[in-house]
Amino acid sequence: MQTVGTATATPTPAGVNGGAAIRLEGVEKVYRTDRIETVALSDVNLEVGEGEWVAIMGPSGCGKSTLLNLMGLLDVPSKGTLSFSGREVTGLGDRERSRYRNREIGFVFQTFHLIPELSVLDNVEIPLLYRRVSSAERKTLALAALDRVGLQSRVHHYPSQLSGGQQQRVAIARAIVGRPRLLLADEPTGNLDSQMGEDIMAIIEGLNRDDRTTVVMVTHDARLAARAHRTLRIFDGRQVQ
Amino acid sequence: MLKSHLKLAFKVLGRRPFFTFLSLVGITLTLLVLTVVAAVFDHAFARHAPEVRQDRTLLVFFLELRGERASSSGWPGYLFLDRHARGLPGVERFSASTQIESAFSYSGTDRVRSFLKRTDVEFWRIMAFDFVEGGPYTEEDVEAARAVAVINVSTRDRFFGTGAAAGKTLELGGTRYQVVGVVRDVPFLRLVPFADVWVPLTTARSDGWKRDLRGGFMGVLLAGSRADFPRIQSEFRSRMATVDLAGTEFKTARAEAEPLFATFARILLRTGPNQGGFVAKLSLILGGLAFAFMVLPTLNLVNLSVSRALERASEIGVRRAFGASRAELVGQFVLENVTLTLMGGLGALVATEVALRALNASGLIPYADLHLNLRIFGWGLLFALAFGVVSGAWPAWRLSRLHPVEALRGGTR
Numbered sequence: 001m002q003t004v005g006t007a008t009a010t011p012t013p014a015g016v017n018g019g020a021a022i023r024l025e026g027v028e029k030v031y032r033t034d035r036i037e038t039v040a041l042s043d044v045n046l047e048v049g050e051g052e053w054v055a056i057m058g059p060s061g062c063g064k065s066t067l068l069n070l071m072g073l074l075d076v077p078s079k080g081t082l083s084f085s086g087r088e089v090t091g092l093g094d095r096e097r098s099r100y101r102n103r104e105i106g107f108v109f110q111t112f113h114l115i116p117e118l119s120v121l122d123n124v125e126i127p128l129l130y131r132r133v134s135s136a137e138r139k140t141l142a143l144a145a146l147d148r149v150g151l152q153s154r155v156h157h158y159p160s161q162l163s164g165g166q167q168q169r170v171a172i173a174r175a176i177v178g179r180p181r182l183l184l185a186d187e188p189t190g191n192l193d194s195q196m197g198e199d200i201m202a203i204i205e206g207l208n209r210d211d212r213t214t215v216v217m218v219t220h221d222a223r224l225a226a227r228a229h230r231t232l233r234i235f236d237g238r239q240v241q
Numbered sequence: 242m243l244k245s246h247l248k249l250a251f252k253v254l255g256r257r258p259f260f261t262f263l264s265l266v267g268i269t270l271t272l273l274v275l276t277v278v279a280a281v282f283d284h285a286f287a288r289h290a291p292e293v294r295q296d297r298t299l300l301v302f303f304l305e306l307r308g309e310r311a312s313s314s315g316w317p318g319y320l321f322l323d324r325h326a327r328g329l330p331g332v333e334r335f336s337a338s339t340q341i342e343s344a345f346s347y348s349g350t351d352r353v354r355s356f357l358k359r360t361d362v363e364f365w366r367i368m369a370f371d372f373v374e375g376g377p378y379t380e381e382d383v384e385a386a387r388a389v390a391v392i393n394v395s396t397r398d399r400f401f402g403t404g405a406a407a408g409k410t411l412e413l414g415g416t417r418y419q420v421v422g423v424v425r426d427v428p429f430l431r432l433v434p435f436a437d438v439w440v441p442l443t444t445a446r447s448d449g450w451k452r453d454l455r456g457g458f459m460g461v462l463l464a465g466s467r468a469d470f471p472r473i474q475s476e477f478r479s480r481m482a483t484v485d486l487a488g489t490e491f492k493t494a495r496a497e498a499e500p501l502f503a504t505f506a507r508i509l510l511r512t513g514p515n516q517g518g519f520v521a522k523l524s525l526i527l528g529g530l531a532f533a534f535m536v537l538p539t540l541n542l543v544n545l546s547v548s549r550a551l552e553r554a555s556e557i558g559v560r561r562a563f564g565a566s567r568a569e570l571v572g573q574f575v576l577e578n579v580t581l582t583l584m585g586g587l588g589a590l591v592a593t594e595v596a597l598r599a600l601n602a603s604g605l606i607p608y609a610d611l612h613l614n615l616r617i618f619g620w621g622l623l624f625a626l627a628f629g630v631v632s633g634a635w636p637a638w639r640l641s642r643l644h645p646v647e648a649l650r651g652g653t654r
Contacts, residue, residue: 074562074645095566102564113559113649117252122245129242130564174563 020086021182021214022048022071027080029066029237040066041237044080050181051212053204055225058234064218065186067234071216072105072184073097085181102130106175106213108204110187112167114159120146120170121155127178145173149203165196172203176213183207185217189224201227243576250577257549261581264545268585269592271538272624275531276593277600279620280611285430286502287616291368292434297467298367299474299498300433301326301460303507306491316340317496318453319442322460325480326498329462331469336363336461339450341436344414346400355396355413358436359445367463368434375407375422378441382421386443390418393426395608396437413438429607432501433461454484454494462498474498535628542632546578550640557640558648567641574640578633579626586625590618 029041041063048054056064069075070082073089081090089100106127114123124142133141146152149169159167168188175183185204189197201224207213217228225231233240254261288295304317317326322337329335338360346353365377370391378389390411397406397420406420418440427435442450450457464473477498484494499507506512506523550557560570590613597611 069646072562074649095568098561098564098566098569101562107562109649113555115249115556115559117249117256122248125245126560127563129245130560130566130569132242135244178563 020047021050021052021084022046022216023081023083023086024070024077025081025083027070027077027082029063029070029075030078039237041070041077041234044239046232046239048214048216050085051208051214052230053208053215053217053228055228055231056216056218056234057220057222057225057231060220062234063237064234066237068184068186068216068218071182072107073101098130102127102178104181106178106180106183108168108171108175108183108185108188110190112159112164112171112191114167114170114174116159118158119155120151120157120159120162123159123170124173124177126174131178141177142173145177146170148176149173163196164192165199168192168196168200169203172200172207176207176211179211180213182214182216185215187218187220189219189221197224246573246576247580250580253549253553253577254581260545260549264542264581265585265588267538267541268582268625268628269588271535272582272586272589272621272628273592273596275534275624276589276617276621277596278531279624280593280597280613280617281430281606283614283616283620284428284606284609284611285432286505289431291370291424291427292431292501293369294367294463295501297464297469298500299462299464299470300501300504301462301477301496301498302504304455304494304496306455306486306489307493307495308489308491311490313455313491315455316457317460318456319450319458320452321454321484321494321496322458323451325484325496326460326462326477329473329476329480329498331464331473331476332462333465334363334367334463336361336367336463337442337458338364338433338461339442339457340459344438346411346413348400353399355437356435357413357438357440359442360439361442364439364461367461370424370427370434373423373425374405375420377439378421383441383443386441388416388418388444389421389441391422391424391439392420393424393437393608395426397423411438413440416444418444426608426610428609430609432505433459435608454486454489460498470500531624535624535631539628539632542578542582542628543635546574546633546636547639550574550636554643554648554650557643558645558650561643561645561648570641571634571637574637575630575633578637579629582625582629582632583622586621586628589625590621593617593621 024044024046027041027044028039031038031040044067056067058064066075070077077090081088083089084100084104092100121139121142124145125138128138128141143152143155146155149172151166151169151173154162154166159170162170188204189200192200204215204217205227208215219225292298301317301322303314304321305314306312319337327335339358341356341358344355344357346355362378362380362383373394377391378387382389392406392411400411401409406423408420410417410419429435462473464470474497481494481496486492486494497507503520506519510519510523512519557570594613597613600606601609601611
């Protein structure tokens with residue numbers, strides 16, 4: 001991160017399917033406290049195409065996760081605009097943003113963030129709860145998502161009964177159960193050993209290839225980033241490549 | 242969604258059993274006290290036998306006479322009731338009866354006190370007493386001033402054992418009455434019908450009561466329907482101008498015909514006739530007291546809820562990320578709190594039944610017959626629900642304001 005400063009970057013090419021899934025224009029994110037103003041992102045201009053897989057790389061604290069949070073509508077930019085499939089979403093209210101997240105975006109976190117009191121099946125059903133999907137349909141869709149990640153035999157287990165890799169697979173099932181067009185993954189293999197990490201990457205790869213799900217993935221690992229269609233590098237809150 | 246939230250609510254409660262237990266004890270005790278108080282109020286004011294027509298009954302409990310130098314206020318007298326409360330349009334039946342008085346009997350060297358009430362015949366027609374023997378005294382009994390009495394079961398048991406009492410005599414306050422009927426005990430808290438022994442008005446030693454404007458009587462007016470109340474009340478008020486105060490030091494008379502709770506509110510708040518707003522005031526005071534009583538346990542529950550929920554910051558972040566709006570999160574956390582308070586409420590209802598039985602057995606309220614009924618059950622659930630919503634709303638709102646990104650980090654921005 002840096003203290004106040006600006007930089008201009010070049011917009012990226014359109015996606016593999018032609019249209020832009022996400023477009024960020026002149027995005028800036030500034031955190032203000034009483035005394036300090038910290039610029040986390042500065043003048044980011046970025047376009048991710050439909051069905052594209054973009055990796056975001058950069059050193060710790062450079063603003064990668066902030067960028068991902070802005071794309072996921074979990075945070076709002078201090079300046080600039082954000083569009084999804086041509087529709088500007090920067091000024092949406094809480095309810096609209098929530099609906100957008102629910103229908104369009106799936107999240108995979110480094111630390112899984114499964115709810116320990118809920119079974120695997122109940123965890124995966126969470127996004128569907130906010131779509132008012134019937135109980136029977138929720139179950140069907142959740143089982144299908146778990147089948148997709150190879151965990152249908154663990155539906156009644158609790159997160160604490162699973163390995164790290166299995167937990168991340170549950171998290172992916174949760175992210176894709178609502179068939180989002182955009183998957184945001186924040187260091188999805190960061191807490192896993194290499195074999196488990198490879199399993200997770202294979203699933204993400206499959207989602208992008210087979211379902212044409214747009215993927216934006218933050219990673220520190222250049223080998224993983226190399227599997228994406230392109231890599232975006234961030235340094236001190238600025239887009240450098 | 243409701244099922245899923247409920248399932249989670251129970252699991253979260255099971256996560257810290259000791260805290261859950263403490264919360265439940267606090268909730269149960271609070272609701273127990275409130276429900277017992279509600280039961281006592283229900284016992285005193287709700288429609289119970291013999292006051293089964295209470296919903297269309299108006300009472301005249303109070304008369305105020307004012308002059309330039311003197312004033313007199315309190316129970317009305319028979320003369321006032323007879324002249325001004327009788328024959329009001331819209332009134333089906335009118336009864337005048339006395340307040341209860343103590344009457345003593347002697348059994349050997351023991352002095353036994355009974356509560357005695359003098360009534361007319363209409364009293365028995367307005368009230369629906371449950372006779373276990375005989376029946377009420379008649380018009381002829383009252384006109385002839387016959388020394389007959391209706392007694393309650395406890396008085397029968399005290400004087401005659403458990404055998405039949407009808408036809409037997411009983412000496413009270415120096416008069417020997419023949420028992421014509423035995424009724425089930427009426428609780429002490431029922432202001433209008435309560436007594437141990439009921440005798441005709443005319444059996445009083447002197448007939449001075451017939452000439453008093455003020456003192457010792459209550460009027461009971463049975464309206465054709467509740468819709469007649471305004472007409473009756475208005476006519477009764479207008480009759481105040483016709484009260485003959487000649488020869489007295491008073492210039493004006495004021496009285497009101499009101500339902501039981503309004504009458505109680507007026508007496509309790511010492512509100513004079515023609516002054517309004519006292520029912521709302523008493524309701525507000527009672528509601529305020531109930532709220533004040535709930536404040537400490539509520540704060541305690543709020544604290545427990547907040548600390549319990551802050552442990553779930555990550556869950557809040559996940560739910561926000563996957564589409565929960567703030568309103569949905571508030572709903573979820575309030576639901577969890579309401580689940581807890583409803584569990585406490587059910588515990589409180591069981592404890593209330595035990596407490597009411599103990600209260601009945603203690604004799605603290607003579608002839609109390611307090612029980613859980615549907616109304617009390619409803620009140621208990623309402624208290625629990627209010628408790629749950631009040632104590633859950635603030636933590637829920639606070640948690641819903643957690644920034645999703647910070648929540649996912651387990652923080653509290």
